[in-house]
Structure formats: structure tokens, C-alpha cells
Amino acid sequence: MYRRTALAILVCTLALGLPGRGADPKSVSPQPLNVDPAAAEKLIREGKVTVIDVRTKDEFDEGHIAGAKNIDIKNADFEKQLSTLDKSKSYLVHCQAGGRSKASMKIFEKLGFHSIYHLNDGIMGWEEAGKPLQK
Template sequence: MKTLLATLLLILPTLMLAADPVKHVKSEEAAKIIADGKTAVVDVRTPDEFKDGHIKGAKNIDIMSKDFEAQVAKLDKTQPTLVHCQAGGRSTRALKTFEKLGFTHVIHLDDGFGGWAAAGKPVEK
């Protein structure tokens, strides 16, 4: 019994990580992923934040809008999709919607647009 418990305690963290359908990245890796041209970028900040600067090609879907889920539902669920906000909080909440809607390849920019800009990555206005 002790051996079984010890084994479970060793493999449980691995199983939990494997169950997470979201890939978490920082700005450097996100830039490489976006460069392939195959990844959709969804910015969940407000339209005013988006106008002040955003990642080139990003689609702005404000997580605070009443139709956020409906707008996300219109996206291609099979296309790799990078999701971000300013610092990672709102986009972390948004991940639940992407998972609920059945997106198969979601990437989260953990350091958000703030981290992207601070890393000197290109910003479009």
C-alpha cells in the first residue's frame, strides 16, 4: 500500500501537466511561434488598450464584452491560438472559455503584452 501511494505521489504531477491542454510560453518563445504564420493571436484586452499597441495580426476580443464567448466561438478551433492580455490575469481567465469551446491547441502568453513589449518585440499601433 505504501509503495502504491508513493508511486502515485511521484506520477500525479506528471499526469496533471499532461492533462493541461494549454501550452504556457514567455515572449521569446511566443515570437517564434507567431513567426510561422500559422498561429492566430487573440488579445483579450479592452479596445482602448489594443489601440495603444498590439501584436501584429492580433484579433481583439475583449474578455469583458457581453458576447466574448460568442466571438471566440466563431474562431477556428483547430488552428493554434495564442491568447494574451496585458499581464496574464485576464487571459488566464479566458483560457476556460477556449477549453470549454473545444479549442485543440491553445498557447498562453504568460507574461502578456507587457512582457512582449518589455522584451522589445514588435508592437503595432
């Protein structure tokens, strides 16, 4: 009876993908957290994130979140630029409406970032919520 219970626990653990003893927790990349403009503003205000705007320079210059760093996902060296960032810090990533920033999540994860927030609906959602832009 004990052996069947132990086997059942082991099978469930493996099926759920839970790390076992000896697993390296840093090897498991967490999923980015999706946040709305109010939650994003709070993270920024509390100094918990660096904002990464993955839009083009022209889009960025039209208006951006104060303090944001512009790293254009369309640039050939996008991955190289991301690799220079401190992977132990937290980042809030956005684009115009959410498509490009969602695509960038795979690159952040590939490079080993562990604390990424994704701004739902991008800068458009930010503006619709009445949040300020800097020009």
C-alpha cells in the same frame, strides 16, 4: 500472479487518468501551453498561431502584436465571438499582464479548442523583452 499484475496495471492506468481503449481523445481538452515572448514570437513568425488579444479596444489601440485579433473578454458576447473561431487551429492568447488571458483559458477549453498557447506576462512581458508593437 498474472491476475494481480493485470489488476495493478488497470488500477494505475485509472489512477493516472490515462484514456483506456475506446476513449475519445477529443473529449480530453489539453492544458494551454505557457510560452515566453521569444517562443511566442517564433510561433507567430512561423505562422503556427493566430494571436488573440483579450484586452479592451482602447488597450488594443494603444499598441498590439501585429496581426492580432482583438476579442475583449469584458464584452458580454466574448464567448459567442470565440465560438466563431476555427477550433482546429492554434491560438496565442494574451492580455496586459496575464490575468484576463488566464481567465479566458477556461472558456477556450469549454468551447473545445485544442491548441492554445498563453503568453506569459502578457503584452507587458512582450514589451519588456523588446518585441515590437503595432499601433
